[in-house]
Amino acid sequence: xxxxxxxxxxxxxxxxxxxxxxxxxxxxxxxxxxxxxxxxxxxxxxxxxxxxxxxxxxxxxxxxxxxxxxxxxxxxxxxxxxxxxxxxxxxxxxxxxxxxxxxxxxxxxxxxxxxxxxxxxxxxxxxxxxxxxxxxxxxxxxxxxxxxxxxxxxxxxxxxxxxxxxxxxxxxxxxxxxxxxxxxxxxxxxxxxxxxxxxxxxxxxxxxxxxxxxxxxxxxxxxxxxxxxxxxxxxxxxxxxxxxxxxxxxxxxxxxxxxxxxxxxxxxxxxxxxxxxxxxxxxxxxxxxxxxxxxxxxxxxxxxxxxxxxxxxxxxxxxxxxxxxxxxxxxxxxxxxxxxxxxxxxxxxxxxxxxxxxxxxxxxxxxxxxxxxxxxxxxxxxxxx
Numbered sequence: 001x002x003x004x005x006x007x008x009x010x011x012x013x014x015x016x017x018x019x020x021x022x023x024x025x026x027x028x029x030x031x032x033x034x035x036x037x038x039x040x041x042x043x044x045x046x047x048x049x050x051x052x053x054x055x056x057x058x059x060x061x062x063x064x065x066x067x068x069x070x071x072x073x074x075x076x077x078x079x080x081x082x083x084x085x086x087x088x089x090x091x092x093x094x095x096x097x098x099x100x101x102x103x104x105x106x107x108x109x110x111x112x113x114x115x116x117x118x119x120x121x122x123x124x125x126x127x128x129x130x131x132x133x134x135x136x137x138x139x140x141x142x143x144x145x146x147x148x149x150x151x152x153x154x155x156x157x158x159x160x161x162x163x164x165x166x167x168x169x170x171x172x173x174x175x176x177x178x179x180x181x182x183x184x185x186x187x188x189x190x191x192x193x194x195x196x197x198x199x200x201x202x203x204x205x206x207x208x209x210x211x212x213x214x215x216x217x218x219x220x221x222x223x224x225x226x227x228x229x230x231x232x233x234x235x236x237x238x239x240x241x242x243x244x245x246x247x248x249x250x251x252x253x254x255x256x257x258x259x260x261x262x263x264x265x266x267x268x269x270x271x272x273x274x275x276x277x278x279x280x281x282x283x284x285x286x287x288x289x290x291x292x293x294x295x296x297x298x299x300x301x302x303x304x305x306x307x308x309x310x311x312x313x314x315x316x317x318x319x320x321x322x323x324x325x326x327x328x329x330x331x332x333x334x335x336x337x338x339x340x341x342x343x344x345x346x347x348x349x350x351x352x353x354x355x356x357x358x359x360x361x362x363x364x365x366x367x368x369x370x371x372x373x374x375x376x377x378x379x380x381x382x383x384x385x
Contacts, residue, residue: 003027003045004378005035012056012365013354014335019054026360029377033356050364053372054330057338057352058093058361059315062172062249062345063132063220063276068110069100069289070282076113083281084125088382090314091363091371094351096171097128098278100289101135101143101150104158111165118169125381129347130171133162134220137185138200139176144225145301145309146200147290154181159188170194171345174220176201177211186214195344198246200225201236208239212246218344219248221278222265223257224308241268247344249274252318252325253311255300259325266327273328274344275318275337280310320369330369 004026011022023040025033035043066083068076080097087095097114099107111131118128136150143151163170172195175185189196198208199220208216219226219240227235240248241264250257250265252275257265266273280301286293292303294310301309315337322328328336342352350359360378363371374382 002378003032003043005040005043005045005047006055007040007047007049008052009050009055009364010052011354012054012331012334014057014331014339015353015355019331021052024055024354024360026378030360031354031356031358034354054365054367055354056091056334056363056365057354057358058126058363058374058376059091059319059337060129060341060345060352061087061092061095061277061279061315061337062274062341063098063134063278064092064095065098065100065278065280065310067281067283068097069280070287071110071113073109073113076110077117080114080117080128084123084127087126087314088374088376089371090316091365091374092126092315093361093363093374093376094127094129096130096132098132098134101138101146103136103150106150107133107136107162108165111162111169115165115167115169119167125376127376129351130345131166131169132172132174133170134174135200137173137175137179137182139178139202142176142200142202142225142227143291144200145289145291145294145303145307146225150290153179154185156181156184156188159185163188163192163194168192172197172218174199176203177216178203178207182211183214186211186216190215193346198226198236198240202227203236205234205239208236208243212243217246219246221256221276222248222250223261224251241265244272247272247274247340249276249341251276251278251311251313252321252327253299253313254321254325256308256311259321259327262322262325262327266322266332271335271340273336274340275315275322275333277313277315277318278311279313316363316365316369316371323369330365333369
């Protein structure tokens with residue numbers, strides 16, 4: 001079995017206080033050791049000198065749509081394959097395949113196609129480690145670009161069918177706690193160990209507090225598609241910022257959230273803030289997934305009336321933006337896209353970390369946070385030529 005020793009690396013360990021120069025020993029697709037320079041000198045292994053470049057855990061995107069909103073039936077697997085190949089170019093090694101609101105039959109058909117693909121480990125690139133249902137149990141008044149005809153109240157029987165059909169692959173559900181049947185939904189998600197996330201909501205602070213008591217723990221794309229923050233009326237965003245029981249993720253492209261508000265979120269949430277992309281890849285420039293024709297301005301996708309419908313962001317760009325905006329240092333941004341989302345999903349022993357025994361999934365970063373290489377399972381799968 002080939003052993004690989006990565007040397008002269010600046011280790012961006014999200015569990016350490018600061019980066020430090022070090023080495024990693026890889027074996028069997030996992031981190032086998034973190035030897036000191038003295039011990040590393042005597043190790044028999046294939047050596048790779050990173051020449052002082054940064055070495056961070058592979059990035060984990062909790063909210064990646066790709067082409068999935070436009071997929072029909074079995075096309076979903078092809079969408080995931082394209083995403084798997086493209087995401088490694090940006091240091092992402094794992095992601096949640098994220099849906100949009102779909103009618104009942106459409107949702108179940110999509111799950112039928114997705115479950116076998118998500119449930120297998122046979123991916124040469126970034127791995128879809130679960131499904132994120134963004135809707136359909138959200139508030140019509142905060143739909144954003146979600147297909148309005150597919151938004152609906154909670155039907156307990158439908159929830160049971162969806163969870164059963166997903167066979168453990170659903171890892172997160174974005175919901176509005178004010179919709180009819182939300183408490184029943186939260187109970188079902190808790191039982192199935194699925195992360196319930198607040199999003200596309202106009203809930204009152206009281207409704208949110210009751211949902212937190214019932215298991216709500218996370219907030220999807222902070223500030224977007226939710227009740228606005230006001231100094232006399234917290235709204236959804238205000239509760240999200242001020243309640244320490246809630247973690248939050250945020251689209252750090254400078255369009256979905258103003259850079260100053262990114263700084264505010266970082267100060268308010270601290271280690272509870274995570275970075276996502278909400279990236280959408282339409283098959284054609286004027287594609288639609290139900291709410292209207294999309295228009296790509298190069299940074300974000302919008303509907304004809306200007307409403308935001310998704311981003312063109314990559315996670316490595318989100319790291320750079322967070323630093324350029326003065327919101328996060330590069331080590332903090334790395335943690336917000338690795339360890340923090342891994343902890344939310346309960347996979348921090350495997351992903352988002354440089355612990356011994358974890359998967360050998362990494363990204364090698366230049367001084368500008370640009371991805372130079374991506375490693376998956378102890379092998380380099382992408383390198384800048």
